[in-house]
Amino acid sequence: MKKSNLALAATVSSLLAIGTLVSSPAMAAGKEKCYGVAAAGQNDCATKSSSCAGTSKVDNQGDAFIAVPKGLCDKLSGGSLKPIEG
Template sequence: MKKSNLALATAVSGLLMLAGTAPAVAADSGAKEKCYGVAKAGKNDCATKTGSCAGTAKMDGQKDAFIMVPKGLCDRLAGGSTKSS
């Protein structure tokens, strides 16, 4: 009886672990695109016209600062554009 309880507990634990990681794997498998004008100050992903590295955006919504988002999301974000200004 104890062996069957252990096997059941192991199976349930395994399923719970898989359920917790499945969404993360699915989110990583999609294409990404640069989304300009939506980064918060200091949270941009790469260089801008006025800064040489990530995290240098001086203000929220800076038009030349971008973050990487899943493809198709940028067009749905307020102020988002796939083209730099």
């Protein structure tokens, strides 16, 4: 991943982590799950390999998501609206 894309993903993750998203499993209106862009430890919910929010092991883990404003995920490098297998 390019440094600029990684920086953008890290910035988005950081901004979302400091209070702009709902910490419950229910998605807030105007938000969507964006897989593959969360920084390690910044995911919003459990994954196949981590038990709860904030426990993803690596940056850009394919099954870890963060809640982002609708339409933003498609603009993030590596972002997917579905879990990324592998």
